[in-house]
Amino acid sequence: MENRKDFLSCLDSDMSLKILTCLDDPADLVRVCCVSRSWRHYVIANGLCKKLCLRIFPQLSRVAFVVELNQHGAKELAEVGSSSSVEWLVQQREHRVYAYLGRALMSSVAMNCIAKTVGASSTDNFPQESIDNTLEPRDHISGRYSYWSSDGQSNPNVPETLTYELVSQICVITEINIQPFQAHFQIGSPIYAARSVRFKMGHAKASLDAVDDEMFSWTYTSPEFPMSQENRLQKFKLPEPVLCIGGILQIELLGRVQRQEIDGLLYICVSHVQVLGGSLSPAFNADILDPSGNFVLKRDQMANCQPVITSGNESQEISAEHRGLRDFRNIVTILRGQVVGIGEDDWDEEEYEIDDFEEEYAL
Template sequence: MENRIDFVNWLDPDMSIQILTCLDDLSDLLRVTCVSRCWRQYVIANGLCRQLCLRMFPQLSKVVHVVEQRYGTKDPAEVGSSNFMEWQNLEREHRAYAFLARGCTTFPIRDLISEPICASSTDNYPEESIDNTLEPRDVVAQRASYWSSKGNSNPAEPEMLLYKLMGDLCVITEVSIQPFEAYFQWGLPIYSAKAVRFRMGHPKSPVDVPLGESYKDYENKFIWTYTSQEFPMAQENRLQTFKLPEPVLCIGGFLLIELLGRVQRQDMDGLFYIWFAPSSLFNCSFLVFMVNCCELFQDQCASTLIEYFVILAIIFSHNVYVTDQL
């Protein structure tokens, strides 16, 4: 038989880690753990799943602790030596980050906007409210359906639109927006913005944000873990897709759309407006990962199937967010 060398045991530990960190696919890293018990222990002991997860989604760098709760088994903290407990913690972290990375790179889902929260301004509320951006119809009750900002004499004045997503952890790849063409005005003006920017994050504390309120009441109550570059917007009546440079993990489930600058002045009052067409966000392309899950696995000691709940607690320096069980 041809001689083979186990490079993990043969090479310097730092060199072995450099080789394994070249893997950029979670499936490949998990296959490494199946080669042998030694390799599995090496991957877990060096936190390679966590390192890969942080490279894929830098927003996770704020996670300082992972909690995994099992029902039907004893808490590892209750039994065993300190070395055993430390190894249990490493295994728990490995499973959690492997599960998180797998969930964040699978299950493509569209239409992930749960509900509109508020806009920085609305010209005629509720007829021209932010709710219309998710309305699939162009005309509602014999009236054109769209969102309109208040008019402003300053073309540089920005506008904000705040949305709640379906999940608390979502991977966003692109967002599509369509400016509204006022077909009922002379010249068919298109009220687009000059540029658009996206922020993603979570509230500083659990708050119930009522619909229809101004964003100014809540702009200091959120922490934005990601801010995109500015994307120029064309003054055209079409769905415009803005693809992010890389998939972004939204922690907290809130999306803020910043509309930077105005290009269209309304003839009747001489003010600049921004209007959005219905279903502007209806075609957003997302990947979603539901944090909590229920899996069945074989209990080797009792040889019975027991429920295995994984709960990730994302603990920040100022707050704790724990998902509910499914």
């Protein structure tokens, strides 16, 4: 211990920054902060937790500023005299928010993130063939087929859209699963799948009284995925997990394949839709500032409950309120580092905010 040396003090700032930006787990940056006051100061001053979150989810580039709710030090920020002190407190706040957000984003979850339907671009027979039927995983309900059907078209290139509201304003989405409908009551049991699918995520510009593409601002558009002409739950995994800010997801069904024998028109029909990922609410929330998608990232310090990880196959009869209670528990991994070397005490709110870390926190 007598010969120990701080390697950061031996390197220039650019080299130190290059080394520390190679870390790809927020828990590692927390460990770095626990080494010494100087290391913690370096991590905070250079916004390393924020930069790491931006590398994981580029959608965070639209964050205008961060807010901590139930922040006991808010009064202190207003009373600080010098501009440098104010700047340091702002940097500390961003460090805390992004450190906890990083843990949430890196956590593995699997739940169905649909809260409710918004609407479909068309419906052939409403309400019997409503988009609401796509929330039900069963093919039959009370002796009747359960599915959504588009209007019939003679042009195979006319697209359709299904739009859903997610369980919170800020969700991590990893895959969307769609099951085309097979009409066993028609001759030959045809399957009314689309040729391909594409997904959009974003936020509403106004109220959701009607389905109009102008009412939504899309901040993410996926690649186009081919769809099989099969009656099964088809999985479309996104190239990278996407942070959906605003809680709106739209499925674009592109290309019509199956023609109905009775009228000679082309239809698209869907039995069931799942949107898999995780909600960051209530520990995190977002307020959209403008149509471009810039938003305020809010962290509620009081939200600290044990999560329940679900399979994503639950019945959609669960109410949105019950979903909120379930999602509330999904956020504990933000506040507790579930990796070797980081315990509950290391992620304690008061312990994490102090400048003077004791030697027992050094790694």
